Amino acid sequence: MTPPNAEQLPFFVTAPGGTDYLFVGVTIAFPVIVMLMGVLFLRLHHLPDHIAGRGEKVQLELVAVLGLISMLTHNNLFWIAALLLALITVPDISAPLASIARSLATMAARKHATTSTSVPVAPSPAPAHSLKDVQQELFEKEKYFQVKDDPAPNFVLQDADGNPARLEDFRGKVVVLHFIYAGCPDVCPLHAERIAEIQKMVNQTPMKGRVLFITITTDPKRDTPDVLRDYGPAHGLDPAMNWVFLTSGPDRPDDTTRKLAQSFGHKFIVTEDELQIHSVVTHLIDQNGRWVANFHGLGFEPMNLVVFINALTNATVPHHADHGGGERRIWSPNLSETGSQASAIAGALTSPEPRTKA
Numbered sequence: 001m002t003p004p005n006a007e008q009l010p011f012f013v014t015a016p017g018g019t020d021y022l023f024v025g026v027t028i029a030f031p032v033i034v035m036l037m038g039v040l041f042l043r044l045h046h047l048p049d050h051i052a053g054r055g056e057k058v059q060l061e062l063v064a065v066l067g068l069i070s071m072l073t074h075n076n077l078f079w080i081a082a083l084l085l086a087l088i089t090v091p092d093i094s095a096p097l098a099s100i101a102r103s104l105a106t107m108a109a110r111k112h113a114t115t116s117t118s119v120p121v122a123p124s125p126a127p128a129h130s131l132k133d134v135q136q137e138l139f140e141k142e143k144y145f146q147v148k149d150d151p152a153p154n155f156v157l158q159d160a161d162g163n164p165a166r167l168e169d170f171r172g173k174v175v176v177l178h179f180i181y182a183g184c185p186d187v188c189p190l191h192a193e194r195i196a197e198i199q200k201m202v203n204q205t206p207m208k209g210r211v212l213f214i215t216i217t218t219d220p221k222r223d224t225p226d227v228l229r230d231y232g233p234a235h236g237l238d239p240a241m242n243w244v245f246l247t248s249g250p251d252r253p254d255d256t257t258r259k260l261a262q263s264f265g266h267k268f269i270v271t272e273d274e275l276q277i278h279s280v281v282t283h284l285i286d287q288n289g290r291w292v293a294n295f296h297g298l299g300f301e302p303m304n305l306v307v308f309i310n311a312l313t314n315a316t317v318p319h320h321a322d323h324g325g326g327e328r329r330i331w332s333p334n335l336s337e338t339g340s341q342a343s344a345i346a347g348a349l350t351s352p353e354p355r356t357k358a
Helices: 003-007 021-052 057-073 076-087 094-116 131-141 187-203 206-210 225-234 256-263 302-314 335-350
Strands: 145-151 156-158 164-166 174-180 211-217 243-246 281-285 290-296
Touching: 021 057, 021 076, 057 076, 094 302, 131 145, 131 302, 174 187, 174 256, 174 302, 187 206, 187 211, 187 281, 187 302, 206 211, 206 302, 211 225, 211 256, 225 243, 281 302, 290 302
Parallel strands: 174 211, 211 243
Antiparallel strands: 145 290, 156 164, 174 281, 281 290
């Protein structure tokens, strides 16, 4: 190449004998770019694992397997599936099921011990998850759970066939009680369907003969016996098993059940246009007629309520010498730990959901 021609070369072409800066720059930049792209690829590939790390162990393992398959097969569909699985919140059902399994094993062991020999034996050890343990566990993970320790308000009502029903008639069974009225078009049907879901779960276990589900109408005037009979099956409740719909009866004032709801802590209002407003709470009563817990609203996990019922059916519930009112907690009072739950419960009690007239 002659010198005159060299002057006409573009700036990125090095003249003879000069330093090729473009080549030097590319030599340095190329490995840096390759490393950065590799780091970016690995970060993107690790993204599902990073997101799933906050979830359950099974979820993390499934995400890791999908990510490994994606990397080995170079098929991005597996990576997309891992990312979607990581973004889904998978409920922890293994712990409640394990608790129920341990309790059932303890029940079977006790039954075998009592039937296999007539010789007195020492009491079997307490189950791994006692009632106190379950209460503490639910208090920590279920924000709609409230521990109570009061005598349950007594009542004398009747079912759709006119048979009398008193709370003391149900001693020896765990009672799941709630208030609705059939004319409610929104919250009450949802509450009834949630109770039906819990009834089905309980009735798939040996607990079904030891638990009673009670629905009480707050509108006895309009909820006639025919309405009571049709309401349960229409919302999944099984009256043939362990569910009953109660009303005040013709010989009692129309506000009998509303006053009963108030004694269970409901803030109850009946407006001029027959609009009913009250809080949505599921009450738990133990075998001795003690009001032991509330599950507020409809946001609680049904499995958590089933686990608590299971703990009650397995517990040897003592008769309390002190029948005074008031709430008693099983944990040490710590405002930093209980403040958020207290706010949630207070909101459920003082901010009931409005209901429209049917």
